[in-house]
Amino acid sequence: MHFTSRLDGIAPAQLGGFFEGWPNPPAPATLHRLLSRSYRISLAVEEDGQVVGFAQAISDGVLSAFIPLLEVHASRRG
Incomplete structure (x- = not known):
């Protein structure tokens, strides 16, 4: 697994679950669009490319920040 702060090479199909x-x-396409327009993101990506x-x-960008979404795939919890 690796971590990235970019969506380069990440397709909506890799954002399911x-x-x-x-x-x-x-939908994964909506999540992809949301992440692409975020101030900052961090992704955990498996070797097969699945997020x-x-x-x-x-x-x-000055004083305030908020983390509205933090998700871990059910298969990787615990």
Whole structure:
């Protein structure tokens, strides 16, 4: 596994399996778009390219930051 702060080479298909239990989870394509427009991201990526965890930060770039999403794939929890 490696960690990256970029979406380079990450396709929406590699972002599946998150938002377990959410009544209306975003589609992988929506998650990809959300991450691409975030202030900062961190992704945990398996050797096969599957993303198994991510954190997203939004900020004003001056003083305030917020982490609205932090997800770990069910297969990698614990």
